[in-house]
Amino acid sequence: MTTTKERETIQWQFKERLSDDELLNCMRCGFCLPSCPTYIESGFQESHSPRGRLAVMKGVVDGFIEPDEDVERSLNMCLGCRACEPVCPSGVNYGHLLEEARDVINQNKKHSLVVRTVRKAVFKGLFPYQNRVQAVTGLLGFYQRFGLQKVAHKSGMMKLFPDSLSTMEKVLPPVPSLKEMKNRPSYLPAKIPVKKRVAFFSGCIMDTMFMRTNDSTMKLLQLAGCDIVIPSNQACCGALHGHSGEKNGAKELAKRNILAFDELDVDYIITNAGGCGAFLMDYDHLLKDEPTWALRGKEFSKKLKDISSVLIELEFDKQMLSLPDQVITYQDSCHLRNVMKTEAEPRLLLTAIQNTEYREMKNADQCCGSAGTYNIVESDMSMKILDSKMKATRATEATTIVTSNPGCLLQMKLGIEREGLSDTLRAVHIADLLLEAAQTSVGEMER
Template sequence: MTTVKERETIQEQFKERMNEDELLNCMRCGFCLPSCPTYIESGFQESHSPRGRIALMKAVVDGLIEPDEDVEKSLNMCLGCRACEPVCPSGVNYGHLLEEARDIINQNKKHSLPVRTVRKAVFDGLFPHQERMRTLTGLIGFYQRSGLQKAVRSTGMMKLLPDSLSSMEKVLPEIPTRKEMKNRPTYLPAKPEKRKRVAFFSGCLMDTMFMKTNDATMKLLQLSGCEIVIPENQACCGALHGHSGEKDSAKDLAKRNIKAFEDLQVDYIITNAGGCGAFLIDYDHLLKDDAEWSERAKDFSGKLKDFTSILAELEFHKMKLKLPHQVVTYQDSCHLRNVMKTSSEPRRLLKAIKDIDYREMKNADSCCGSAGIYNIVESEMSMQILDTKMKNAKATGAVTIVTANPGCLLQMKLGIEREGLSDKVRAVHIADLLLEAVEG
């Protein structure tokens, strides 16, 4: 609960920092309402819609309401999927408004000691340090391989956790060894001939927990004629920080990445995680007020491209791609679609695979409920959204659900587990499926 002084400070910061022109751009037309998962799943509560949240921000700026717990709850309930942006006739940059509002609240609110401790450990102590990420994921790998996981499950200890967390433990990918995580390439030649020179953003979780997907992505890029450089000194993209009210830390990480990539003389900077890509491509906005970094950030953002886009550009879909007959559907990564504007390319690649039956899922462009750590901090709403998503996925009859983001992948695996379909349906990252199709 915020104190009177904290609310006064937050209100003053809203007046100083919120972009009032952007707030006024919202015409209250309601075009965003059908695209907002929290508005629909909350029973059409206006305060859980983009239009409603913008109205709350504007009311705080104007001094009509205080930035109290109800305002904070409304902002925290937002997934940040940004599905409202493509349908907005005024072009309101809702995601930028949301991140600014969250940052103001979090930087001027005194959290409890346990919350401060966890936030410091995660945002300062873990994600900015790749070696620590390797250590943590290495411990999870030890838990999986040592027999400890089997022992814990057999004792029923997982039942002490909330359902979503105990199910999440079941769907974690097989973690590589610590030695494998440390032995990463910094350069890979094109095969058979060079058509593009690209830099690969390997990410933090993607290069540890999802390392095999990174390897699959780079192999696909090589086969498409890409020479690849992978900077050793790159860092976490900063998305988790930016979405959680830790904007200064996000800026520090952005500067580290810009510096790591800017002298490589590459055609593109390639990502394979929609959430990371969307935050990376927004570096020009994040650093727009920094005289030293704004132009450098603009150059960086201008080179960002999802790996499916360059595969499509280089006509990878014309290669011989084949899989055993199966029904396949695709779940959009919100940020890949809504921010990076990439939606047709993954579908084109999937439809090129011989012998599969591709079926479009109803509302495939709607959020699955993962949204970074949303499925942990707002578990009830997340599972409600996931249940709707699984209903649509099951209606396709698909045995393979394809995603393009690690959070979406775990969320869809969680949905499959909750539905009792683990022996019939799988969720897979598109890079892994495309490599299967090449090898097939």
């Protein structure tokens, strides 16, 4: 429960930090409603729509609504997928307003001792330090490789956890060893005559739990003609902080990344995770109160490209790509599509793979329900959204579902496991599938 003083402070900071002009841009037209998964899955509750949340924010700013638990609940129920932004005729920057409002509430709310301890451990003690992320991920690898995972399942220990968490544990990728995670390259040369010199944003979770996908991404860049620089002093993108009301922590990580990439003589900065890429794109907004840093953030963002975009630019889709006969469908990463404006490129690459059939999924542009930690903290709503997504997936009769973001990948694997489809359907990151297609083609030519 928030106290009267806390509510008054929140209300004042809403007025100070949320742009009234931006809030007034919302015309209440309702174009956003069909694009909002929480509005649909909540049974069309206005408070769980972008239009409704903007009205709530405006009500708090004007003093008509108290920033109580219902306001916080409405904002926290949002996935932050930003699917409302491309369809908004007024161009309301909903995502920026949402994160500002969440930060105000979080910074002025008295959390319990347990919550404060967990948040401090995660946001201040873990993610700002890649060596600690490696160490924690290394423990997971130890759990997987040395029989502890089998013991946990045979003993029934996993039944103590919520169904979604225990199922998620089953679909986690095999984690590399701590030695492998620490032995990462800083430079990789192109495999063909050089076309571009790029820097690679390796990320925190992507370069530990999903390290194999990072490796696939860099191999693809080499095959496409890219010299690759991988700065060792880069940091977590800050998305987890930014989406969870830890704006100051996100700013510090943003500055570290700007410094890490600032002096590199490269054409592009490449990402392979839609969520990371979108947050990196917004560094100029995140740092808007510090003009010098905001300008540097804008220059940083100008160089960002998703792996699929640069591969299309370098005509990788014209190379020989082949896979064994299969039906492929694609689930958009919300942030890759809605913020980085990358939707055609992954599809062009997938349709270029020989011996496969591509089938577009109905509502592929709608969120899968992962949204960072959303599928953990808002499990019920997340699973409703996932159920709808799996219904759309089954309708394609696909045998392979492709994603462009680690959270989406785990969520779709979770859906496959929940539906009992693991024998007939797989989920894979686009970088892993494209490398598989390139290597299959080489193998076929050698034979």
